[in-house]
Amino acid sequence: MEDILNAFVLLSNFVLIPALAYGSQLALGALGVTLVYGILRFSNFAHGEIMSFGAMSAILVMWGFQASGVSIAPLPTVLLALPFGILATIAMLLIVDRSVFRYYRKKRAAPVILLIASAGVMFFLNGLVRFIIGPDDQRVVDGERFIIRVREFKQMTGLDQGLALKTSQGISVLAAIVCVGLLFWFLNHTRSGKSMRAYSDNEDLALLSGVNPDRVVLYAWILAGSLAAIAGTLYGLDKSYKPFTFLQLLLPIFAAAIVGGIGSPIGATVGGFVIAFSEVTVTYAYKRFLAYMVPDSWAPEGLAQLLSTDYKFAVSFMILVIVLIVRPTGIFSGKTL
Amino acid sequence: MIVVDDIHMHFGGIRAVDGASITIEKGSITGLIGPNGAGKTTLFNVIAGNYKPTSGHVYLDGEEITGLKPHELFQRGLLRTFQIAHEFHSLTVRDNLMMVPAGQSGESLMDTWLRPSKVREEEERIRAKADEVIEFLEIPQVADELAGNLSGGQKKLLELGRTMMVDAKIVFLDEVGAGVNRTLLGTIGDAIRRLQQERGYTFCMIEHDMDFIGKLCDPVIVMAEGHVLAEGKAEEIMRNEQVIEAYLGTGLKNRPGKSAANPDGAAPSESNTGEQAS
Numbered sequence: 113m114e115d116i117l118n119a120f121v122l123l124s125n126f127v128l129i130p131a132l133a134y135g136s137q138l139a140l141g142a143l144g145v146t147l148v149y150g151i152l153r154f155s156n157f158a159h160g161e162i163m164s165f166g167a168m169s170a171i172l173v174m175w176g177f178q179a180s181g182v183s184i185a186p187l188p189t190v191l192l193a194l195p196f197g198i199l200a201t202i203a204m205l206l207i208v209d210r211s212v213f214r215y216y217r218k219k220r221a222a223p224v225i226l227l228i229a230s231a232g233v234m235f236f237l238n239g240l241v242r243f244i245i246g247p248d249d250q251r252v253v254d255g256e257r258f259i260i261r262v263r264e265f266k267q268m269t270g271l272d273q274g275l276a277l278k279t280s281q282g283i284s285v286l287a288a289i290v291c292v293g294l295l296f297w298f299l300n301h302t303r304s305g306k307s308m309r310a311y312s313d314n315e316d317l318a319l320l321s322g323v324n325p326d327r328v329v330l331y332a333w334i335l336a337g338s339l340a341a342i343a344g345t346l347y348g349l350d351k352s353y354k355p356f357t358f359l360q361l362l363l364p365i366f367a368a369a370i371v372g373g374i375g376s377p378i379g380a381t382v383g384g385f386v387i388a389f390s391e392v393t394v395t396y397a398y399k400r401f402l403a404y405m406v407p408d409s410w411a412p413e414g415l416a417q418l419l420s421t422d423y424k425f426a427v428s429f430m431i432l433v434i435v436l437i438v439r440p441t442g443i444f445s446g447k448t449l
Numbered sequence: 450m451i452v453v454d455d456i457h458m459h460f461g462g463i464r465a466v467d468g469a470s471i472t473i474e475k476g477s478i479t480g481l482i483g484p485n486g487a488g489k490t491t492l493f494n495v496i497a498g499n500y501k502p503t504s505g506h507v508y509l510d511g512e513e514i515t516g517l518k519p520h521e522l523f524q525r526g527l528l529r530t531f532q533i534a535h536e537f538h539s540l541t542v543r544d545n546l547m548m549v550p551a552g553q554s555g556e557s558l559m560d561t562w563l564r565p566s567k568v569r570e571e572e573e574r575i576r577a578k579a580d581e582v583i584e585f586l587e588i589p590q591v592a593d594e595l596a597g598n599l600s601g602g603q604k605k606l607l608e609l610g611r612t613m614m615v616d617a618k619i620v621f622l623d624e625v626g627a628g629v630n631r632t633l634l635g636t637i638g639d640a641i642r643r644l645q646q647e648r649g650y651t652f653c654m655i656e657h658d659m660d661f662i663g664k665l666c667d668p669v670i671v672m673a674e675g676h677v678l679a680e681g682k683a684e685e686i687m688r689n690e691q692v693i694e695a696y697l698g699t700g701l702k703n704r705p706g707k708s709a710a711n712p713d714g715a716a717p718s719e720s721n722t723g724e725q726a727s
Contacts, residue, residue, distance in 0.1 A: 302555065302561060303553055303555025303556050303561070303568065303572065304555065304556050304557075304558060304561060306540065306544060306547075306548065307548070307556050309537070309539060309540060310537045310540060310548045313537040313538055313539055313540065314535055314536070314537055314538075316535065317535040317536070317537065318537070318548075319519060319520055320519045320520060320523055320528075320529075321520075321523065321548055321549045321551065321611070322520050322523055322524065322549070322550070322551025323548070323551070323556075324551075324556065327556060327557075331558070
């Protein structure tokens with residue numbers, strides 16, 4: 113019995129909790145991608161860099177707070193800076209939209225043109241971010257690092273296996289729940305949200321009925337920018353902030369959006385967790401888990417790891433390919449909000 | 450009420466509308482018929498602002514509206530419906546209707562947060578209106594159904610309902626009867642008639658069902674090859690030699706004349722065969 117408990121704790125510590133936190137971050141990122149796709153009808157490759165920009169802005173403001181001794185300990189200071197990061201991201205997105213995307217929108221350019229334009233924006237933002245904050249790793253976390261520590265957990269339960277719950281993980285999951293809840297409430301119960309869904313459903317009819325397209329697009333950017341800044345900051349808080357990682361993060365985020373059905377917010381949320389759990393479970397070494405679960409003589413000698421962690425992005429690729437072959441519309445057959 | 454003056458609409462070398470002039474009287478139900486390719490839908494698209502005409506003018510109550518955008522015309526009470534019904538398929542029927550009135554304060558984030566009571570009041574008013582429209586169209590059983598799940602005919606009713614949400618002055622119906630069963634067509638016809646009589650609507654409709662046209666429309670305008678061929682009462686039109694020729698070519702002259710004299714039943718199917726023949 114104790115072995116099973118130990119095995120479960122082990123799995124929670126190395127699979128369940130990290131995947132939940134990572135899944136929350138991916139879900140928030142994928143929601144932004146899906147919203148932009150639903151309203152503006154193109155895949156926004158710049159989304160990863162937008163997350164990066166948001167996180168960077170939050171970090172810059174955080175440094176300001178730290179320098180002037182403002183703190184909300186035990187919570188990380190970056191949370192206090194996050195609203196400023198969100199505002200900066202929204203402002204940046206609106207500038208980008210004005211100067212780039214709006215031109216193509218007015219010309220009614222094909223989605224693929226907008227997609228290529230967004231790749232340009234991606235490189236621009238990437239350069240801008242590195243120019244401002246540099247290419248190095250930045251430590252974001254401060255305040256109380258753990259909600260539950262390994263030693264405390266062991267003392268509390270008397271088990272051999274310890275369990276740690278980082279503050280950043282707790283915050284990620286909590287933030288995802290709150291953001292997703294607010295977003296769904298907004299889309300389903302407010303006039304503006306319904307206009308967005310209507311616009312996403314049938315653009316011609318929405319225009320005809322006097323839905324203001326500029327306003328809908330503005331809301332889409334505001335929502336996408338807020339979600340991106342939150343997702344980027346949480347990712348930076350959980351791991352560390354490094355501008356280059358966001359280029360890699362783009363893949364799991366798009367995979368999440370597409371797996372769930374691009375354009376569908378529920379799909380993006382579920383997709384985020386599907387991708388995160390696949391990545392973590394496939395790259396986890398089950399050796400110690402199996403050692404608890406099976407008799408000693410059966411215990412594996414190797415790591416019992418399906419794929420090295422180096423290949424974790426290959427997992428998203430695989431899922432992406434499989435979904436596009438088997439069910440191209442995604443789990444929730446997207447296209448509309 | 451609507452004056453269309455010498456509209457030309459060319460797509461490359463194709464003259465889809467080639468000098469059409471029509472007048473739609475206030476309070477009338479004007480039918481617009483003609484063989485496929487006659488330019489009816491193109492003319493609709495020009496009037497409703499979907500296309501900017503190559504040349505020519507459109508006036509609404511004496512004011513020029515040529516080239517205005519669909520939503521600008523919508524604000525002036527000029528609405529159109531589509532051959533294939535449009536709807537917001539992931540919204541309920543009631544939400545579809547409530548979507549319509551433009552410039553609702555709930556669409557502004559500022560008002561949503563800062564003046565919730567105003568937004569709620571307005572929302573209540575629009576909801577009451579939507580319920581009234583649902584009542585009028587006799588579709589209360591589907592009020593909370595997603596519009597995507599409606600039958601083709603119910604979607605057409607929903608299109609009519611949409612025009613009622615803004616108290617339209619003039620509505621352009623593009624083949625409202627296409628693919629709708631007899632019973633529902635009757636309901637739609639009744640709704641159109643009641644809207645005209647009780648609410649002072651003006652309609653202009655493209656239609657292929659001669660029976661439907663004959664019962665509802667006065668006058669009927671016939672288009673062929675991009676211009677107006679004839680105009681008059683439904684019975685006259687159906688006996689008009691030129692019209693019959695445009696529909697059927699020469700040689701079959703007498704058949705539709707007979708079916709027009711026969712008030713119901715056979716007429717629509719014959720007009721359909723005629724159309725395929727043309």
